[in-house]
Amino acid sequence: MTRLTPEQFGIVVRELALMLDAGEGDEFWRVMTMFAQGRFNRQLTEFPAHLQRAFAAAGRRRRKDYTVLLAELPQDAGFNLVTIGNLECDGKSFPLVKLVSLPPASPFATQIPICLTAGIHGDEPDGVLAAHEFARRFARSPALTQSYALTIYPCLNPVGYERLTRENGSGKDLNREFGRASAEPEVRLIEAELRTQTWTGFINAHSDYESFGLYAYAAGPIISERLAKPALFQASGIIPINTDPVIDGHPAELGIINQKFDGSLGPLSKSDPEPFDITLETPNLFALHKRVEAQATAIETILHEYRAVASEGMYL
Numbered sequence: 366m367t368r369l370t371p372e373q374f375g376i377v378v379r380e381l382a383l384m385l386d387a388g389e390g391d392e393f394w395r396v397m398t399m400f401a402q403g404r405f406n407r408q409l410t411e412f413p414a415h416l417q418r419a420f421a422a423a424g425r426r427r428r429k430d431y432t433v434l435l436a437e438l439p440q441d442a443g444f445n446l447v448t449i450g451n452l453e454c455d456g457k458s459f460p461l462v463k464l465v466s467l468p469p470a471s472p473f474a475t476q477i478p479i480c481l482t483a484g485i486h487g488d489e490p491d492g493v494l495a496a497h498e499f500a501r502r503f504a505r506s507p508a509l510t511q512s513y514a515l516t517i518y519p520c521l522n523p524v525g526y527e528r529l530t531r532e533n534g535s536g537k538d539l540n541r542e543f544g545r546a547s548a549e550p551e552v553r554l555i556e557a558e559l560r561t562q563t564w565t566g567f568i569n570a571h572s573d574y575e576s577f578g579l580y581a582y583a584a585g586p587i588i589s590e591r592l593a594k595p596a597l598f599q600a601s602g603i604i605p606i607n608t609d610p611v612i613d614g615h616p617a618e619l620g621i622i623n624q625k626f627d628g629s630l631g632p633l634s635k636s637d638p639e640p641f642d643i644t645l646e647t648p649n650l651f652a653l654h655k656r657v658e659a660q661a662t663a664i665e666t667i668l669h670e671y672r673a674v675a676s677e678g679m680y681l
């Protein structure tokens with residue numbers, strides 16, 4: 366059970382009201398459902414009456430539409446949309462897609478290859494929407510478009526996305542299946558795709574219901590100090606950083622965990638030097654639009670900071 370202090374619970378109440386006001390009905394429902402399931406030390410009856418009524422009115426089940434999400438991808442603005450394969454589930458077909466930034470105008474220009482993945486957990490819309498938002502910010506920034514060849518996998522678990530579940534259609538946590546000869550169709554498609562590509566940087570967009578602030582997984586001192594730390598700092602203007610000494614069961618320092626989960630998604634082909642690999646986590650208990658803003662800001666900061674690191678010839 367996750368414990369919230371009275372002050373934190375007050376903030377959660379405020380954030381849930383913000384979600385309702387912003388039309389974030391699915392996230393309002395999902396967070397309230399976690400309280401109804403007893404995952405926190407607070408009961409539904411402790412919420413203000415208007416939030417309890419809104420939750421009762423939201424019904425017992427919610428479904429999202431992946432087709433609607435795909436239609437919202439910024440396809441015309443600086444990216445090509447490419448289908449990497451199709452998933453079949455319950456008689457429906459789900460195209461897995463990537464956004465690939467346009468090649469440079471000059472053949473003499475060099476661009477640093479970066480990969481951004483989101484939505485491997487279907488109940489984490491923060492990353493999915495932040496990937497959309499960051500694509501728009503990227504396309505508007507000459508400094509970024511000139512420096513980077515960006516590939517975005519905006520929603521890697523479409524069945525989980527539609528069902529608002531962490532797992533895929535067959536009940537598997539996909540982020541424990543990589544590098545393990547998994548039979549899950551999503552993992553096979555993503556591995557076949559990533560095996561052929563070399564990246565300088567790899568960013569995973571996630572979200573966490575137990576944490577009361579932002580944090581990141583980032584291995585290696587320069588990656589944590591020069592990329593993850595400024596990214597969290599910039600985003601902390603929107604949502605505070607989780608400064609607990611232990612986060613998600615791992616030792617952490619200033620919101621940074623210096624390790625990675627076995628079986629989690631990451632770069633498959635090894636470049637030299639090894640690519641930087643950062644996983645960003647935003648807390649579920651804050652309004653969705655704030656999480657999206659915080660996460661897009663963190664991603665943007667990582668890429669701006671990496672330009673400075675690269676220009677110093679720094680070896681990660």
Ligand SMILES: [Zn+2]
Nearest residue numbers: 486489571572
């Ligand atoms: Zn996740």
